[in-house]
Amino acid sequence: MTDGIRDKVAILGMGCTRFGELWESSAEDLMVDAFKACLEDAGIEKKQIQAAWLGTHYEEVNVGKGSIPLAFTLKLPHIPVSRSENFCATATEAFRAACYSVAAGAYDIVLVMGVEKLKDTGYGGLPTGAWRGIMSYMIEANRTAPGSFAQLATAYSSKWAIPMERIKDAMAHVSVKSHANGAMNPRAHLRRPITKEQVLKAPMIAYPLGLFDCCGVSDGAAAAIVTTPQIARSIKPNQDTIMVKSLQIAVSSGEEAFHDAWDGAHVMSTRKAATKAYEEAGIKDPREEISMMEVHDCFSVTELVTYEDLHISPKGGACNDVLEGFYDLDGKIPCQVDGGLKCFGHPIGASGLRMIFAMYEQLLDRVPPERKVKNARLGLTHNLGGIPWMNICALSIIGRG
Amino acid sequence: MPGICASGCYVPRYRLNRGLIYKATGWLNAGNIGNAKGEKAVANHDEDSVTMAVAAARNALQTVNGLNVNGVYFASTTMPYKERLNAGIITTAVGLPDQVIAADFGGGLKAGTTAMLSALDGIKAGSVDNLLVCAAECRLGKPSSPQELIFGDAAAAFVLGTDDVIAEFKGSYSLTCDFGDHYRGAQAVFDRQWEDRWIRDVGVEKFIPEVINGLLEKYEIQLSDFAKVIYDCQYAAARKSLNKKLGITPEMEQTHYQAQIGQSGTAQSLLMLAGALEEANPGDKILVVSFGSGCDALYFEVTDNIRKMADNKPVTAALANRAELDNYTKYLTWRGILPMELGLRAEEDLWTRYSAYWRVRKTVLGLYGTQCKACGTPQFPLHRICVNPECGEVDQMAPYRFADRPGKVASYTGDMLAASYNPPAIYGQIIFEGGGKYMFDLTDCDLDELETGMPVRMSFRRRYHDKKRGISGYFWKAVPFREVK
Numbered sequence: 001m002t003d004g005i006r007d008k009v010a011i012l013g014m015g016c017t018r019f020g021e022l023w024e025s026s027a028e029d030l031m032v033d034a035f036k037a038c039l040e041d042a043g044i045e046k047k048q049i050q051a052a053w054l055g056t057h058y059e060e061v062n063v064g065k066g067s068i069p070l071a072f073t074l075k076l077p078h079i080p081v082s083r084s085e086n087f088c089a090t091a092t093e094a095f096r097a098a099c100y101s102v103a104a105g106a107y108d109i110v111l112v113m114g115v116e117k118l119k120d121t122g123y124g125g126l127p128t129g130a131w132r133g134i135m136s137y138m139i140e141a142n143r144t145a146p147g148s149f150a151q152l153a154t155a156y157s158s159k160w161a162i163p164m165e166r167i168k169d170a171m172a173h174v175s176v177k178s179h180a181n182g183a184m185n186p187r188a189h190l191r192r193p194i195t196k197e198q199v200l201k202a203p204m205i206a207y208p209l210g211l212f213d214c215c216g217v218s219d220g221a222a223a224a225i226v227t228t229p230q231i232a233r234s235i236k237p238n239q240d241t242i243m244v245k246s247l248q249i250a251v252s253s254g255e256e257a258f259h260d261a262w263d264g265a266h267v268m269s270t271r272k273a274a275t276k277a278y279e280e281a282g283i284k285d286p287r288e289e290i291s292m293m294e295v296h297d298c299f300s301v302t303e304l305v306t307y308e309d310l311h312i313s314p315k316g317g318a319c320n321d322v323l324e325g326f327y328d329l330d331g332k333i334p335c336q337v338d339g340g341l342k343c344f345g346h347p348i349g350a351s352g353l354r355m356i357f358a359m360y361e362q363l364l365d366r367v368p369p370e371r372k373v374k375n376a377r378l379g380l381t382h383n384l385g386g387i388p389w390m391n392i393c394a395l396s397i398i399g400r401g
Numbered sequence: 402m403p404g405i406c407a408s409g410c411y412v413p414r415y416r417l418n419r420g421l422i423y424k425a426t427g428w429l430n431a432g433n434i435g436n437a438k439g440e441k442a443v444a445n446h447d448e449d450s451v452t453m454a455v456a457a458a459r460n461a462l463q464t465v466n467g468l469n470v471n472g473v474y475f476a477s478t479t480m481p482y483k484e485r486l487n488a489g490i491i492t493t494a495v496g497l498p499d500q501v502i503a504a505d506f507g508g509g510l511k512a513g514t515t516a517m518l519s520a521l522d523g524i525k526a527g528s529v530d531n532l533l534v535c536a537a538e539c540r541l542g543k544p545s546s547p548q549e550l551i552f553g554d555a556a557a558a559f560v561l562g563t564d565d566v567i568a569e570f571k572g573s574y575s576l577t578c579d580f581g582d583h584y585r586g587a588q589a590v591f592d593r594q595w596e597d598r599w600i601r602d603v604g605v606e607k608f609i610p611e612v613i614n615g616l617l618e619k620y621e622i623q624l625s626d627f628a629k630v631i632y633d634c635q636y637a638a639a640r641k642s643l644n645k646k647l648g649i650t651p652e653m654e655q656t657h658y659q660a661q662i663g664q665s666g667t668a669q670s671l672l673m674l675a676g677a678l679e680e681a682n683p684g685d686k687i688l689v690v691s692f693g694s695g696c697d698a699l700y701f702e703v704t705d706n707i708r709k710m711a712d713n714k715p716v717t718a719a720l721a722n723r724a725e726l727d728n729y730t731k732y733l734t735w736r737g738i739l740p741m742e743l744g745l746r747a748e749e750d751l752w753t754r755y756s757a758y759w760r761v762r763k764t765v766l767g768l769y770g771t772q773c774k775a776c777g778t779p780q781f782p783l784h785r786i787c788v789n790p791e792c793g794e795v796d797q798m799a800p801y802r803f804a805d806r807p808g809k810v811a812s813y814t815g816d817m818l819a820a821s822y823n824p825p826a827i828y829g830q831i832i833f834e835g836g837g838k839y840m841f842d843l844t845d846c847d848l849d850e851l852e853t854g855m856p857v858r859m860s861f862r863r864r865y866h867d868k869k870r871g872i873s874g875y876f877w878k879a880v881p882f883r884e885v886k
Contacts, residue, residue: 122745124818125818128746134754135761137751137864137865137874138758138761138765138874139764139782139864139876141828141840141842142828142842142864143840144816144826146818147819147826148814150814151812151814152812154812154814155811155830155853158811158812158853204817205817206815206817206818207825207848208814209814253790254784257840258780258837258838258839259778259780259789259790259838261790263811264830265812
């Protein structure tokens with residue numbers, strides 16, 4: 001019987017670039033920038049890195065296939081480098097692999113890099129992808145990410161008999177809150193606060209999601225160096241050690257897509273992964289114990305149902321929590337404390353590590369007082385790849401000591 | 402005796418007021434005003450002759466469920482494929498097995514009746530029991546041409562056989578001549594025609610009497626013996642003169658739907674026949690005359706079985722299922738005449754891999770999934786391991802056709818980001834009666850009319866068009882089910 005990853009791996013250092021439409025930066029530039037910051041934070045030299053994982057999703061439009069792009073760019077000296085790809089959960093997946101390799105005792109110090117360069121496609125939104133290979137155009141609906149997630153809202157409204165107006169009101173609150181947080185963050189892409197009125201009056205992207213219900217796409221990279229708790233304490237004796245408390249991943253089985261039982265109003269994999277994550281981290285009551293979260297707010301409605309799927313808001317009750325400010329920066333569990341995907345955009349392969357970075361800098365008290373979460377002890381990240389009926393949910397919980 | 406077992410038709414939902422066309426193009430050809438009356442039926446952006454034929458065929462087949470159909474004859478001058486059997490696509494789409502005969506009939510506009518005659522001959526000879534004959538047309542007139550105003554898109558279908566026929570086939574008379582009234586060369590997109598007055602005086606007004614008289618003489622009957630005389634001619638003055646010359650009374654004349662649909666080529670006389678059968682009584686004699694590179698005249702006698710079909714009014718139902726297409730440029734865009742900008746997202750290469758398609762052709766064309774023999778769960782598309790989490794049996798699957806099952810909308814959206822010829826792209830999760838679900842495109846509807854729980858029916862549509870290679874790929878979409886009032 002396994003006892004999980006809890007307290008077996010520490011984060012020695014992290015680095016995160018500014019996210020945005022970085023027309024002047026290549027994927028290589030972004031990797032070098034994130035790596036430089038990460039290495040400096042870790043307080044080690046490059047030659048101490050024994051293995052590396054690269055997370056990137058749309059290799060066709062940016063960095064290329066395999067692990068070569070990372071090894072070439074950083075001139076890693078013939079060490080093992082692997083590429084991991086798992087839709088939007090790619091970076092958390094790469095992080096998981098690196099942590100497991102340390103926990104297994106295979107390596108002492110491992111680098112994880114998440115990077116994506118999306119702004120070379122020529123249009124907004126994600127590239128049209130053949131998600132199911134060559135079957136995609138033959139039998140898939142002509143759909144996009146916003147339209148796929150938007151249906152959570154129509155199904156949710158129908159399941160809980162909550163009028164769409166109230167759902168839109170709660171979704172607007174979600175986006176307004178994230179923009180308020182992002183406005184204070186120099187790394188964020190969108191740095192302007194918005195009003196609820198702006199959100200509700202914005203052009204429709206995919207009913208009922210308007211422009212401000214959707215995160216944008218951007219370029220960015222984030223990196224982490226993980227090691228054993230002993231090494232972390234020896235290198236940084238005067239600093240809190242940031243420990244990995246849980247890493248969970250759950251992947252859709254096809255039940256959501258093809259079996260009638262799924263109601264379309266929640267994400268099954270998030271519920272399963274969350275239950276296991278709390279068990280692994282030793283959390284009995286997440287609503288009381290989690291200090292802050294960074295969830296996969298690709299769309300405001302995703303964030304809304306995720307509150308329930310993480311077993312924090314009661315089922316059918318997320319709108320109430322949201323509108324009461326439960327997830328605001330000064331609420332019980334501040335969410336998207338850095339601005340979220342909403343303000344950072346979503347360079348697929350980097351987002352999971354950017355979320356962990358947001359928790360990391362809060363746990364180490366490295367943020368200015370105006371966006372500081374009080375008494376941050378445990379931070380949860382939720383990184384969701386795919387669409388509501390076909391997805392990968394990757395969760396991490398990190399904490400002090 | 403061979404005859405008609407069932408009739409069906411399909412008229413696309415969207416109708417374009419001819420006044421709108423004239424308003425946009427009349428400045429160039431003011432003389433078109435004479436044809437700018439009524440409306441024309443316009444295929445949706447995801448429809449073509451094959452999809453319309455499938456719709457008409459399913460409409461006919463539903464009234465004779467379980468009949469053993471041995472083949473499909475398809476007539477059209479606007480088939481999406483020159484090489485690749487169009488009737489073969491229809492065969493799988495309507496759920497027939499591979500072990501059937503199928504053929505495409507093209508060229509002249511009388512190909513619809515010729516396909517029907519060939520089918521009746523085969524049945525008469527005893528080579529086949531029942532055949533499906535369908536004709537569909539989606540002809541293009543150049544913007545501002547009379548044809549653009551006159552033509553309409555539609556399809557008709559008949560199940561022919563020997564058992565319980567509603568109309569017995571009594572005989573025929575044909576005329577074939579190379580009369581170049583309308584023509585399209587191998588590379589032509591638009592119809593061309595010679596002078597109307599010549600077509601009318603030398604074609605219509607000569608050929609139609611000749612073929613009718615030929616038939617009357619051959620079977621020694623009088624035209625006055627017929628309850629209905631169907632003939633393809635949209636010239637009002639010529640119809641008047643022909644009716645007078647031949648002795649066709651207003652009661653005998655069958656409407657040609659010019660004001661509601663438009664001239665539908667190979668489908669025209671067959672559509673009129675489907676309409677005539679709606680009103681027919683036992684013992685009625687019906688004469689059907691097509692026109693185009695000659696004429697076919699077909700002579701039918703309605704039987705007592707027509708009473709069993711009293712509720713089947715396919716043309717009336719199709720005409721009632723209509724929505725205004727209030728935009729001429731939308732019509733031009735849907736037909737590919739106006740190259741509108743759909744954004745970079747629409748420039749994705751849509752390359753059909755035929756070997757991969759072959760493995761899933763029943764799923765793609767026939768909407769076949771599987772049903773688990775162990776737990777009974779229907780599931781789409783093809784699964785080897787049962788998707789029911791309580792079951793999970795391996796290789797216990799039987800083929801299961803979803804195409805004819807009613808469904809309901811479980812969730813939906815209207816997507817402005819997806820590249821579409823009719824934004825927003827509407828799609829949603831459809832749950833089938835009896836089980837099974839999938840995310841389908843919705844078509845022939847507006848976002849405003851959708852709600853969860855709404856009943857839908859499946860419709861065979863064009864899923865994509867690969868412009869680079871001239872390939873149309875097909876799949877099924879959901880259409881809101883509307884009670885015809």
